[in-house]
Amino acid sequence: MTANQPLAVLWDMDGTLVDSEPYWMAAETPLVERYGGVWGHEQALQLVGLGLPDAARVLQSAGVALGVDEIVDHLTDEVLRQMGELGLPFRPGAQELLRSLRDAGIKTALVTMSMHRMAASIVELIDFEAFDLVLGGDDVARPKPHPDPYLQAADALGVDIARTVAIEDSPNGLRAAVASGAVSLGVPHFVALDGVGADALWPSLEGRGADDVSALYRAHRP
Incomplete structure (x- = not known):
């Protein structure tokens, strides 16, 4: 040194x-759609670089009827699942x-x-x-x-x-x-x-x- x-x-x-951003986007879309919302690439770009609690609040505004911690835990688990299946990109x-x-x-x-x-x-x-x-x-x-x-x-x-x-x-x-x-x-x-x-x-x-x-x-x- x-x-x-x-x-x-x-x-x-x-x-x-x-x-990992595509993995996050792939986790967000079905979650929003489950609650009747619409989520595409442009919406997902809003979350790039956000803290997860802030991202969760954006998803709530898109119709996801879960608490912030529930959304954070769900997305984290889903991204880790994808990485376990597809590898570390x-x-x-x-x-x-x-x-x-x-x-x-x-x-x-x-x-x-x-x-x-x-x-x-x-x-x-x-x-x-x-x-x-x-x-x-x-x-x-x-x-x-x-x-x-x-x-x-x-x-x-x-x-x-x-x-x-x-x-x-x-x-x-x-x-x-x-x-x-x-x-x-x-x-x-x-x-x-x-x-x-x-x-x-x-x-x-x-x-x-x-x-x-x-x-x-x-x-x-x-």
Whole structure:
């Protein structure tokens, strides 16, 4: 570890580490339809990057007659079921970059608005020790786009947030990263990230390694 490297890289999960957004959408549609509502791709995009309780309230407004906790538990169980059947869909280059960071001695944390139990289940499916910390949406008082999740992760790792890089795929997540004071890297997936305030936008993590992340860090923390 040198002063030319970040002390930690903080990862969003859904859409950044794993391509789980289609699984969430596949869980939402039959739930809304069960209560007589209509749910399509445009409606589902509203939930990308939202904390699960906020997403549950949107689904309630679409007609789902369940409590917030019931909706959160149902969606979490359904997405985990799909992953168990279909496998863990890593985003291009994500697993390779994560391994490169670990090999370089850079701390890593998973900072997600999904439930902690879901994040922990996904981490267990990775075939190396990928994260020093897993922080779920139920571990924080205020969800993204508030900076709290990233600030809490840096504090738990014992590092200054200004000496971290946060990787995000959604506007809400990126706003949280920017507000926290981390060097913010956007990797858009379903939703464009232009104008959100990222320090950098990469079209993909494919072909990227710890050296690329360190170069990004140095460009913004000279």
